[in-house]
Amino acid sequence: MSDFLDKVPELKNDFIERLKKAKTPEELQSIRVGFLGKKGKVTQLLKSIGGLPETMRPEAGQRLNVLRREMEALLEERKTSLEAETFLKKERQEKIDVTLPSRGRPWGGCHPVEQVTHEAVEIFASLGFTVAFGPEMENDYYNFEALNIPPHHPARDMQDTFYVENGLLLRTHTSPVEVRALRRWGAPIRIIVPGKVYRRDNDPTHSPMFHQLEGLLVDENVSVAELKGCLEAFVGRIFGRTLDVRYRASYFPFTEPSLEMDVECVACGGENQDCRICKGTGWLEIAGSGMSHPNVLVAGGVDPSKYNGFAWGMGLDRIAMLKYGLDDLRIFFEGDLPFLTGGGQSLR
Amino acid sequence: MKMSLNWLREFVETDLEPESLARRLTETGTEVEGMEKPCSRFSGAVSARIEKLEIHPKRKDLYVAEIDTGTGRAVCVSAASNLELHSCVPYGPPGSVLADGTKIGKREFDGIKSEGMMLSAEEIGLPDVADEFGILKLDPGTPPGMDIRKLLGLDDLVFDLSITPNRGDLLSIRGLAVEVAGIVPGSRLLQTKETFPSVGDWLGDFEGVRLEDPDCSLYVLGYADSVSIRPSPVSSRVRLCLSGMRPVSNIVDATNLVMLSTGQPLHAFDADLLPGKEITVRSARDGETIVTLDGKERSLTAEDLLITSGGVPIALAGVMGGLHTEINESTRVILIESANFDSIRVSRTSRRLSLPSEASYRYARIVDPQKAKPAVCEIFGLLSSWKAARPLGMVVEGSEGEKFPKTVPLEKKTLEKILLTDDQEMASRILKRLGFEEATVLKSRRVYRVPSYRPDVSIEEDLVEEVARVWGYDKIPSRLPLGTREPGDRTDRIRCKEALRGVAMARGYVEVVTYSFISPEMLDKMGVVGADPRARALPLANPISRDQSVMRTLLAPGLLKAVESNLRSGWRGPIRLFEMGAVFLEDPATELGVKENLCIGGVACPGRDYPSPWGKEAVDDFFSVKGDVEALAASRGLDVRMVSHEEPFGHAGQTAAILLEGDAIGYLCRIKPSLQEKLSIPEPVYLFEIDMEPFIKGEPARFGEPFRFPAVFRDISLLVEKEIPSEAVAWDIRKEAAETLSELRLFDVYEGEGIPAGKRSLAFSLAYRSAERTLRDDEVDEAHERLRENLSRKGYILR
Ligand SMILES: [Zn+2]
Secondary structure, three states, X not given: OHHHHXXXXXXXXXXXXXXXXXXXXXXXXXXHXXXXXXXXXXXXXXXXXXXXXXXXXXXXXXXXXXXXXXXXHHHHXXXXXXXXXHHHXXXXXXXXXOOOOOOOXXXXXXXXXXXXXXXXXXXXXXXXXXXXXXXXXXXXHHHOHHHOOOOOOHHHHHOOOOEEOOOOEEOOOOOHHHHHHHXXXXXXEEEEEEEXXXXXXXXXXXXXXXXXXXXXXXXXXXXXXXXXXXXXXXXXXXXXXXXXXXXXXXXXXXXXXXXXXXXXXXXXXXXXXXXXXXXXXXXXXXEEEEEEOHHHHHHOOOOOOOOEEEEEEEEHHXXXXXXXXXXOOHHHHOOOHXXXXXXXXXXX | OEEEHHHHOOOEEOOOOHHHHHHHHHHOOOEEEEEEOOOOOOEOOEEEEEEXXXXXXXXXXXXXXXXXXXXXXXXXXXXXOOOOOOOEEEEEOOOOEOOOOOEOOEEEEOXXXXXXXXXXXXXXXXXXHOOOOOOOOOOOOOOOOOEHHHHHOOOOOEEEEEOOOOOHHHOOHHHHHHHHHHHOXXXXXOOOOOOOOOOOOOOOOOOEEEEOOOOEEEEEEEEEEOOOOOOOOHHHHHHHHHOOOOOOOHHHHHHHHHHHHHOOOOEEEEHHHOOOOEEEEEEOOOOOEEEEOOOOEEEOOOOOEEEEEOOEEEEEOOXXXXXXXXXXXXXXXXXXXXEEEOHHHHHHHHHHOOOOOHHHHHXXXXXXXXXXXXXXXXXXXXXXXXXXXXXXXXXXXXXXXOOOOEEEEEEHHHHHHHHOOOOHHHHHHHHHHOOOEEEEEOOOEEEEEEOXXXXXXXXXXXXXXXXXXXXXXXXXXXXXXOOOOXXXXXXXXXXXXXXXXXXXXXXXXXXXXXXXXXXXXXXXXXXXOOOOHHHOOOEEOOOOOHHHOEEOOOOHHHHHHHHHHHHHOOOOOOEEEEEEEEEEEEOOOOOOOEEEEEEEEEEEEOOOOOOOOOHHHHOOOHHHHHHHHHHHHHOOOOOOEEEEOOOOOEEEEEEEEEEEOOEEEEEEEEEOHHHHHHOOOOOOOEEEEEEOHHHHHOOOOOOOOOOOOOOEEEEEEEEEEOOOOHHHHHHHHHHHOOOOEEEEEEEEXXXXXXXXXXXXXXXXXXXXXXXXXXOOHHHHHHHHHHHHHHHHHOOOEEO
């Protein structure tokens, strides 16, 4: 009996040794056959149990079965790790240089004015303003007369107008849409009008085409306080922080009273006498505004004894320049890729 | 408007420092754009008198002057030829500084030492003040030793003011003084006595003034003889220069100084040159002509207002005088016009003739008729004190109007509504300081008389503005508007633009904004000519340049120009640009006869010489850009198709129309190789442009049924004529296939070996699938076999 049982550890050690040396699934299979197959060593030993005395048979059978299960488990374990090694080896052969440039197209880019327009629209929509549009090629009536600027009014000198040979003109501001919108929707109304405008000007801070955002609110009992509130809310959001503002009296034929809003210089905060952005004044003009002139409300078909309101116009290009620290307006409209992609992204 | 602070202070007393005054003017609506100390570097010079004058013993071109400097004698050597014994001159002793910063020292000229120098107007920094070449002559009798800066009035500060078009009253020093007295608490208007008493009746054989046109409401004519034409006093010439005008002669300078002081334009005629014995104001006759002071002959229309004498035009009313009655060196008798002309009439003439003048600028902004008489008195006073002429009298034709021509009410509730204050007392105080008078005072409402110099104030809101600008907008709180009646809407148009922008950027396109005006040559280059409606680009009447002279009818010119200029400025590598914007097309059916179509356009080009490790895989071609167009449409829930098409600028074999439900909404093309060559672009350029209108109406979200049962796949390969579009073949397959065909995909296009010439092989993969159950192989085999038979019957050759 002891003779018989002595063979068990011997067999196990032999199995483990061979398992360690196995490098392929085929070698594993031949080990399985050699120990656990029909003619395998463990199977042979199991068959020889019949030759043992009756009392010893149960214990011998149990020990051999334990051995068999152990071997099965070891084989499985070895098989799993061998497979993992095989995959790993293959993966190592497939190593790439992850620092090579990517294929396909890089992210494109958004125009700074469109970016600012997008943000401005979001801000004013949150204040209850709806977007409205009007033609860029306008007639004299909407661009001037309806806005309380009759022919030969000296205010026409304030804006150098492009005329079209067909008798129309390119709108010099987004204000014509005020009257169009009033005629279409009446009062009360809250609209903003982002869009292109045109003036015969060309230097680093003036382009013959630029962008404005007009705002108009008409309701009952509107005061200068709400106008200030809207403009200050906008400035805080668009520049991402609270800036000092000041108001100056001004003149626009279509508002009465008229005022201009300046904000503290976003570049120097008024601390730099030589600042190029504010020219040392510490202030930047942001918006022309005022309470809508009764004549404009009348032109829009609104009764000025019942309703009043306010309007403003602001230059989106200028806000973009200030927000992104740009100093030449004309490059905005040249489609220049180094400019539009932040100094020349690695376009592939 | 240039404002001399010293001059202003002759009319108003204020304790404010110049910086604070500038701030106050700016916040109340008169923006101070700059402040300048005149000739700021020039210093240390004094007046001197030439006591002895000799020619340099060794140098014939030099003079040696011995001068009295007030504190002693000095010797100066000068090359100036206008020196005279006993004349007074500015003298820069050693150590003084010229306008350009040069420090004066001692210098020797061939043995004679010059202690400092006598100065010209240019060396002082005011070249226009000179009345002759050489050293500046001071007024005779100027005592030696006086500080030149003070003597000439250079101890001043000049404000550069931006006067808004409604405030014509501020185009004068006196008007500004009234304004400053109104806006600066504690300031006080100084009473200036009439410098010349009212003069008597008309003298001589002059027959008077006739007003034949209502657009001249008042004509005051002053009359003076014993005129002696000379330069005006130096300090007056300096003041004109500081105010931005050029001195001419005493008479003309006096008219300009009084205009600057009062705001009333004046014009002097040489009375002896008057063609007739009267002056008549009337409309011009069409075709009538006048030669203006600038020597140009002007052809007139009935719109223009004329001053005539003896039937002959002598001045364009309010714009410019005539050449033939101009003041000249031998003028002895003068007539001075101080009139009131209609603002629109003057501005129309001045614009039509492109003839802007200081006078027309003021008339266009309305001149107060109350100023006409005082202005004549003022110039009379000036001329007498200069001994330039002997004033004799004036005639007044027409009406000066009222001192307070109208009244405007201001209700308490309006103040409350707009400015959130009920302080009527405060409002009254402000208005009175500005020159308004209270006519009626009630609890709820006060009525104010508006002074004649404020024609811009005519309605209640104007009074509210006067109060608000002086009171200060900072006194009004800020608050957000309440009572929104509906939420703000970004609208479909904005949402569409944002969706398209997101897709375009994700697919590598960079957004550009190009000018709406383009070069007509670009349209020619592109072949957009003839009957093509896009060839009828609307021309601007007054373009800045030919390059920007017509309105774009498509986005392509701007996009192509951007590609061209990027390559020219050295950009290598791929270029992908997109733009969203309006194009302008004639359309008689619209309100304005012009249709503005909002379009999205894009351009893609592999660029120049930009190898990548990925080779051709990364290069854009027709089909990659087609994918971009499809993605743009898909972002708005739309399917677009392409069909072969023609564009004048499109490659004859690589141009497609973009169809949405059968309607063409745009094009996609490779540009013609010849156009590419003209633009010097080295690689193929792909271009698309789509009308955005259907995209705006699009519905971005769309969802379908999930696959519940597996599909069975079969392939089919057909031999077809090369000319037949693959899409047409695909349609045939769909039409002939069983209902269970759920997907059809072209996976191979082959021509060449084994395929007859003129034909190609198209291989499709078909997925059969049912929404109710799993299909059996034999059912699919049967359906697929039937499809093959149907296609075969239609004439397709199956492979
Ligand atoms: Zn600054």
